[in-house]
Amino acid sequence: MKTFGLFLSLLLSIKVGIFAQEPIKYYRVDSVKTIKGEIINITSEKSYHKRNFTVIYLKEKKSGEIYRVEVSPEWFFSMDLMKGSQIEVTGSYCLMEDDKHLLMTRSITFQGEIYQFRDKYGFPLWRGKGKYMKPGDKGRMRRRGRH
């Protein structure tokens, strides 16, 4: 019995450890906001089941605050954004436990074009939606080479 209790507590500590590493984040439609700013860094980071995710660090124009902008799995991100680009990001905002600002991206506007990553309800477009919905197509239907 004592061994079983020890095993259970060990198992629980592992589980708690896992959650502590990566807190669960939810896209909330009631916390959607738009931030304008300049990209100070773009990286590829392991996130969400250890998938490579494109993450932008954005300096807000008004406040100078730094936002961590989680965009999409890397394979879905086809924009050639670089450091110094001015962009507008719309997404679900939350303040993390360490007081860092997080934005889960719905769309990015850059040089007069809108690139969609989630629908209005926060459903990720990379979970299906067809190839023609990839960013870069800007949501337009692609007419393939037919002739």
Place this chain on the structure above:
Amino acid sequence: MKKRVFIFMLALLVSGLLAAKNFNIGANYSGYYSDNIFMNVSQITDYVSQLQADIHFSVNKFNLYLNASTDIYADNPDFNSFYIEPAVEFFFSLKGRNAVSLSLSYPILNYKELFTDFNHSGPQFQANVKLYTTPQTLLKVGYLFQSRNYSNYESFDFRNHTAFLEINRFFNTQTNVRLQAGLHYRYYPHIVENFDFGENYNYYNNRKSHGKMSKQSQRQSPRYKTMSVPNVYGVLHISQGIGTRLGITGEAEFRKNFSGLDDAETLIKNSYIIYPYNDNYLWDGTRFGLSINVVLFKEFSVEGLISYFDKNYPGIYIMDADGNVIEPVTERNDSLLLYTLKISKKIRQWDLFTHVSYRDNHSNDDYFFYTLLTISIGIGYYF
């Protein structure tokens, strides 16, 4: 046998996708009115409905999709077609944001009775590498292979190779400068040399009821030759952002063909009907483009584009109304002005768009002296 294996593989792919938990289906309808569907002097108008469905499934680094669509012509049903494309894509992350992507697909296009000579299928392979050499400099290298087999008219069979190198540099002034240089290489493996021309299959001669080519005539003349069309190109692209909601882009392209379609009459005369849609490897010259993108209130996206092309067609000579080469022999030369306006908007799961485009093509070949107005509307729904 080959067809059965293909159908079996297709059925396996579809059933696999349907059995999977996170597959998605998209469907959309788009329709466009065109006052010149064949892009030549015929000025035949029509309304075309395009229905498209897409099944998509992703697992780890692989994406599988199946795209199917059909084009339905209201007044020219002979040009109706059905298209299907199964494909698999692979994405591999390297250090930093660097990545390699590969894709393999097998598009199939089938026309109705009159145009079945243009039915084609064949594999397509694409490989791309992205390397960020500095936080503001991107280097891209890519390769595309495309093989098309025309089962009813093998002279059209071709293999395309495209390779390119691109340098993309971003400046803090919100200016993006991109320079791309590449090589197109089209190879025709077996063009029939002595084709028996007749009234009933000459697309060039017969403008309204485009006749079908005689397979018999190909069998009577089984002498083949090969031909290649190598083409080098360079594109300079400069875009300037003004704030986040306005972008202005200028583009210039230069192309040079090292050889043309000399002495390939079987190809030229009878494929004129498709050249306007598929002449990417056959012209050299220059292209200039200027576009403006704006995001307006309520996320309406507007794009205006003006392009100018000066195209030479090496090896393709101007002809009279009967399809005979005019003396002295002169290569075809076109200058094209293209105006396009696109407006799009997303409303929840719905995707709405409208395009208006106008082409004004001047050519020293009267057959290609034309204008074209296209008005399209589209609606899509994503499940």
